[in-house]
Amino acid sequence: MTTSTPQRPGQSERDPLGADPDRLPPAGVHSLWRLRSYLRPHRGALAVMLGTALAGIVVAIAIPLVIKALIDGPITDGEIDPVLPLGLAVLALGVLEAFLTWWRRWVQSNAVLNVETVMRGDLYAHLQALPMSFHSRWQSGQLLSRATTDLSSIRRFFGFGMLFLLINILQVTAVTGVLLTMYWPLGLVVAFTAAPIVWLSMRFEKEYVLVSRKVQDEQGDLATRAEEAAVAIRVIKSFGRSGYISEQYETAARQLHATSMEKVRLSARFWTFLEVIPNCAVVVVLLFGAIGVGRGALTPGELVAFITLMLSLVWPVSSLGVILAMAQEAMTSAARILEIFDTESEIVSGSRVITEPRGHLRFEHVDFAFPDAPDEPVLRDLSLDIRPGETVAVVGATGSGKTALTALVPRLYDVTGGSVTIDGVDLRDLELVHLRQLVATAFEDPTLFSMSARENLTLGRADATDAEIEEALDVAQAGFARDLPWGLDTRIGEQGMALSGGQRQRLALARAVLARPAVLVLDDTLSALDVHTEALVEEALRRVLADTTGLIVAHRASTVLLADRVALLQGGTITHVGTHRELLVTVPAYRELLAADPSLEEALS
CATH class of the missing domain: 1.20.1560.10 (ABC transporter type 1, transmembrane domain)
Structure with a gap:
């Protein structure tokens, strides 16, 4: 649940509390x-x-x-x-x-x-x-x-x-x-x-x-x-x-x-x-x-x-x-x-299940606008093909629609035009529970619950073994969780407020990795990590991404290097797709986006 405060249904401009009798829902x-x-x-x-x-x-x-x-x-x-x-x-x-x-x-x-x-x-x-x-x-x-x-x-x-x-x-x-x-x-x-x-x-x-x-x-x-x-x-x-x-x-x-x-x-x-x-x-x-x-x-x-x-x-x-x-x-x-x-969900579950998922993710002429602003499209005629086992980094300026793009994969929102498919099946035809088992997402702003570190980690996969949990912690460089007062059984507090931003982000990343999804979506998940920890996480992520399809929102050249290909998102659509080096050499807009990143020169060398 969010805490935004736009006008609610039943509100009027002259009464922000929704007590306008002409707009009240019937109470009888x-x-x-x-x-x-x-x-x-x-x-x-x-x-x-x-x-x-x-x-x-x-x-x-x-x-x-x-x-x-x-x-x-x-x-x-x-x-x-x-x-x-x-x-x-x-x-x-x-x-x-x-x-x-x-x-x-x-x-x-x-x-x-x-x-x-x-x-x-x-x-x-x-x-x-x-x-x-x-x-x-x-x-x-x-x-x-x-x-x-x-x-x-x-x-x-x-x-x-x-x-x-x-x-x-x-x-x-x-x-x-x-x-x-x-x-x-x-x-x-x-x-x-x-x-x-x-x-x-x-x-x-x-x-x-x-x-x-x-x-x-x-x-x-x-x-x-x-x-x-x-x-x-x-x-x-x-x-x-x-x-x-x-x-x-x-x-x-x-x-x-x-x-x-x-x-x-x-x-x-x-x-x-x-x-x-x-x-x-x-x-x-x-x-x-x-x-x-x-x-x-x-x-x-x-x-x-x-x-x-x-x-x-x-x-x-x-x-x-x-x-x-x-x-x-x-x-x-x-x-x-x-x-x-009486509010009906626009996200309606389908009935299909992919028995042997390969993770072939495709965006086909996708249009998207938020329901509250249908006349202001965020994505326009966007197409992108991510092959099974391939990792694609999405790079774009602030407000270009990167987060909206990642939200379409687990169907947090539905496309308003075109389609998104996994292994040739439209996401809207898949069972919602099944889809969200196929796709795991780690968000830029990680959300943790007032429960133990172990329960937070296994939120996406309750049957995970201790060995698998330890492996996920190693990938995310989240070994600090073992050193908590009661280890992984330590309650980390509401919103994970007892942890630093980097620690919360690493636990959220470990949670996504532990789910072993067919498609792994990382929405700028490494933004709160220091350079040394980021390098260790990226090295481990390369091994994980070798076995899954990855979609990464990136702002740094070092994160982009995790990807096999890079997609440049401009004005709500993909304008260029290629390797990191190809785009640096041939696309000035891409080079300008990463110009302030000190790791750029290293990537070019």
């Missing part, structure tokens, strides 16, 4: 509904959850009714004997309600955590399948926010909000029906409180979805800044710009705080009204209920049961604000995650 119930496939394997658990919840509602209603019978019967009549059985019945119902709650939550938590785990795995797998053109457009912090915060938001709704939204609606409906049956005038008072709640909820939903999306986007931007600062800490410190970067982070954090407070204020107003409405209803019920008892329309037991049932509605009504807020956040999160799931 259908966003969550599209994720329903993750719940299907847990339909049994959902049925248990719903069944225990309904049983809990029945028990919750039964308790006040038993209390009513206790007050209007034995207590009113002064009979002591029936009090104990009825009291024990109330106690048993309370214990049963507690058990049902425990059982529901256990089943619920297990199912929902499984859903979150599967969803996270699918999201990560999809991110890995998306092409470089996608990752170059998206901030890594935004992707991280979706893979963590947004998934947690969906999990909380699936595990709490969705069930309680249904339970609370059923409980309010059932209790209101019982209240209407017991004493319809007061039942109507309870029923009429639903009107302002529905109206208020509709207004709340429209405002909350926008501010919720803005908060989530700003959280992603803040995560990006934090990640960039962590990865680039050496650069920040070396330039003494910690204060400047911290100020940028603080500005983004304050913006997130301001937006979050706007969200809190909106929620607070909504929840305040939800607290007031049921409490006002309780006051009205107490007033008119007392009058009803005085006039004989209600018994004391009925009033107590009525009040108890009425109070049981306070939580379902007042929690509506929490649940609706949770639902809105989940719907927004679902929309944000679906932005990724």
